[in-house]
Each structure stands twice: as C-alpha cells, then as structure tokens.
Amino acid sequence: MAFPTVWRECTLLCVVFLLSFVRTARGQAVQAENVTVQEGGTAQISCRLQNYDGSIVVIQNPRRQTLFFNGTRALKDDRFQMVLFTPRLVRITLTNVSVLDEGGYFCQLYTDDTHHQVATLSVVVPPETPIIEVNQEAVEGGEAKLTCLSPRSKPPASLRWMRNGREIPGVVSQQENGKTVSVSNTITVAVERRDNEAAVSCEASHPALGNQRRVRHYRLDVHFAPTVKITPPPGILREGDSLTLTCTVTGNPLPRIIQWSRVNDTLPERAEILGTTLVMSRLSQSHNGTYLCQAHNNHGRAADHYTLLVYDPGAVVETHSAVPYAVIGGVLALLVFTIICVLIVTIWCSVRQKGSYLTHEASGLDEHGEVQEAFLNGNDTRDGTKKEYLL
Numbered sequence: 001m002a003f004p005t006v007w008r009e010c011t012l013l014c015v016v017f018l019l020s021f022v023r024t025a026r027g028q029a030v031q032a033e034n035v036t037v038q039e040g041g042t043a044q045i046s047c048r049l050q051n052y053d054g055s056i057v058v059i060q061n062p063r064r065q066t067l068f069f070n071g072t073r074a075l076k077d078d079r080f081q082m083v084l085f086t087p088r089l090v091r092i093t094l095t096n097v098s099v100l101d102e103g104g105y106f107c108q109l110y111t112d113d114t115h116h117q118v119a120t121l122s123v124v125v126p127p128e129t130p131i132i133e134v135n136q137e138a139v140e141g142g143e144a145k146l147t148c149l150s151p152r153s154k155p156p157a158s159l160r161w162m163r164n165g166r167e168i169p170g171v172v173s174q175q176e177n178g179k180t181v182s183v184s185n186t187i188t189v190a191v192e193r194r195d196n197e198a199a200v201s202c203e204a205s206h207p208a209l210g211n212q213r214r215v216r217h218y219r220l221d222v223h224f225a226p227t228v229k230i231t232p233p234p235g236i237l238r239e240g241d242s243l244t245l246t247c248t249v250t251g252n253p254l255p256r257i258i259q260w261s262r263v264n265d266t267l268p269e270r271a272e273i274l275g276t277t278l279v280m281s282r283l284s285q286s287h288n289g290t291y292l293c294q295a296h297n298n299h300g301r302a303a304d305h306y307t308l309l310v311y312d313p314g315a316v317v318e319t320h321s322a323v324p325y326a327v328i329g330g331v332l333a334l335l336v337f338t339i340i341c342v343l344i345v346t347i348w349c350s351v352r353q354k355g356s357y358l359t360h361e362a363s364g365l366d367e368h369g370e371v372q373e374a375f376l377n378g379n380d381t382r383d384g385t386k387k388e389y390l391l
Helices: 002-026 325-367 369-377
Strands: 029-032 035-038 043-050 056-060 066-069 080-085 089-094 103-110 115-124 131-136 143-153 158-163 166-168 171-177 180-190 199-205 214-219 222-231 243-252 259-262 271-274 277-280 289-297 300-308
Touching (some): 029 115, 035 043, 043 056, 043 103, 043 115, 056 089, 066 080, 131 214, 143 158, 143 199, 158 180, 243 289, 243 300
Parallel strands (some): 035 115, 222 300
Antiparallel strands (some): 029 043, 043 089, 056 066, 056 103, 080 089, 103 115, 131 143, 143 180, 158 166, 158 199, 171 180, 222 243, 243 277, 259 289
C-alpha cells in the first residue's frame, strides 16, 4: 500500500537528520565575538573552537581576503597580528583601527562540512573640538550669525551653544560623509555695543566621550562707530605754561588715525602730536582757540573739542565753581518758590487771626451796652449813688 511506503521513507529521513545533527553537535564548531572599538584604537578579534581536531582555521577580512591560514600570515598588513592560537581559542589584533576596517571578519573551520562564524567589528568616531565659523559680521544694532561645526563623528555628535550657563537655541543639520557624519549648529543673535567681547561657547558631546565634552570658546566681535573724549588740564593756563591734551578713542575696529586740528586756523608751530596726545609748550595768547580731536572707522565718525584760553602771567582770574549753572539755577528757583509759599501762608494766617479779633470786640460792645448808655445819659441809680464804670 502507498501510505505505509511513504511513512517508512519519512521515518528514515528523520533518523538520518537526527544522526547528522548529533554528529554535528559532537563534532567541531567555531564561535566568533563582535567587537566595538574607537577609531585609532586596537581591536581584538577572537574565534573560539569546540572539539578542535587540528583542522584548518582560516580568518578573512570583510573583503573576504585571507588574513591568516592556520596561524600563518597570508595578507601583508602589519597592523594584523596573530597573538594566540590554541585548540580552544584563536585571537588576532588590529592596531590603528579606522572606519574602513569596519565590517564582518570570518572565522572558518575547514572539515568535511565547512563551519564559519562572523565577528562584526564596529568603529566609533568621537568628535574633535568643534570649529566656529562666522557667517555674518556683527554690527551694533544688527545680528551675529555663528555656526558650530563638528566635521566628523560616528554616531553623530550632539552640539549646543552656551552663554552665561544658558543654552542658545540654534538650527541643527547633519550631512553624511561616507561612514561618518558632519554636524552643524547655527545661531543668530541680536547684538549691541555692550555685547562686544561677550563669551559664548560650543559644546560637543558623544557616547564615546562619556560625561566629557569637547568645547570651543569664542568672543563676540561686535563692530560699532567710534567715540571721542578730550581730557582737559586742571586749573587755568598762563603764558609760558605747557598744555597736554589726551584724546581717548573707542570703537570697533579701533580707529588707526587720530586727527588733531584747530577751528578756523592751523595748529601752532610748537604743537606736537604723540599718538592720541597733543602737546604744546611755552603757551602764549596766540595759542588761544578751539582744538578738535577727530576719529573715524567704517561705521561712523566722532569728534570732541577743547577751547584754550591763555592768560597773562599777572592777570587776576576769578575762579568759577565747578557746580554746573543749571544746578545752581535749579537750587535758586526752589529757594524762591519756598519763600513765596511761606509768605502766602503767613499772610493768610494773619488775615484769619485779625478777623477773629474784630468779631470778639463787637461781641464785647453788646455785653456792655448798658454801661455806655448810662455814661452817655448821665442816669443815676435807684439808690442815688454814683457808680464808676471802667470802659
């Protein structure tokens, strides 16, 4: 019958399969271990053998090139070294690992049935210290645009901008570059003059760095127009004295040329310019005039002036208080206002008091009306006696 025949064939196949499985399980076998290493480091690739009977062991790279044949070097690459070959363990090392070495390494055991396992080599690439690029010049009242760049990492690095301990939000982008990734973070910040030289930093973090960060520091370079201030000398100047005027200039970029001049006239012959300082010796009244200090850069121009007045050696000069006239005027106005208010209040109180006195005097006349009438009429009292009244 057909059914017993089919059943018998299936049984034989199962027995053959089980015998083959038992023989394989008891026979030789090979195991490989996956490896992860940082770029530039050293990787150890191990192949573990079970029930090894001296069969041929071959190790191949991801391109299926034979590296070692039973412990003998087959590929001329000194970075690979056979460090261990025993009946239980075969181990090779690979120094100065790069991402190009990444992939599967084959451990093959040649017997009647070839056995092989693949050890996967993974390479991580930590980021270097990031690079900061200035995309837009920062001008007072405008914006600064900065990009932090990590050109190469695997897996991608994380970048963030920091200022005064706070993160500055930015736009993050990534670009693959072979097996590595380029990461950038761009920020746009509004800037004023006070932001010049302000410190910002870009931090790169990565699993291969643990809790450490690669940090690049940067100081904002904000351009602004110059300011000019002349420092005048103390006291008065007389003929024969010397004069030194110092011109203090700020600006970014700092003006390289400082110009001294005299309004509607040329500088005196004995005037000497030393950097930002104007020096004149043996002053005379011919030096009198208004002197200007001027400076400019690409963002503007500024100037300050000083009026020189030279007196005779014996002239009596009335010194003036250093208190500004506006302050003195304000104090005097307040004093006059206070006096007027006091006078108004005094007059008002005086008028009120006088009115009250007249009212009481009239009341007293009413009370003593009879006395006055008796005095005017000369009437006697009933008892015929005469009384005196004090008026």
